[in-house]
Amino acid sequence: MIPRKYRLKTQKAFDATYKNRCIVSDSMLTIYAGKIKNDPLQQTRFGFVVSKKFHKRAVKRNRIRRLMRECIRLAIKDAKLGVCENYMSLILIPKEKTIGCKLCDVQKSFFKLIKRLPAAKS
Secondary structure, three states, X not given: OOOHHHEOOOHHHHHHHHHHOEEEEOOOEEEEEOOEOOOOOOOOEEXXXXXXXXXXXXXXXXXXXXXXXXXXXXXXXXOOOHXXXXXXXXXXXXXXXXXXXXXXXXXXXXXXXXXXXXXXXX
């Protein structure tokens, strides 16, 4: 479970992240990045969106959501967030190819995508 301080909770926060339009994507995941942080002590928050369009079975949707959460939890634990620590919020959205994958596949995709996120402007 991701600690509460790392969770993106409100619809307003999700909408603000979508509005920023900083998007990176590959064949497994899409990541929407929010605004760049002003306060370096503020935690980056993560949100996960798995719609019914992804899969009609809740079991499949929940499994993908658990995989993404575990990927983020391990990255926070090992302090491997890299560039995404510069952003206020990130939303992870899986694609169809993610249905049969394992945790290591999700992690590879996530770390590849966060390297493609634009760095903070100094």
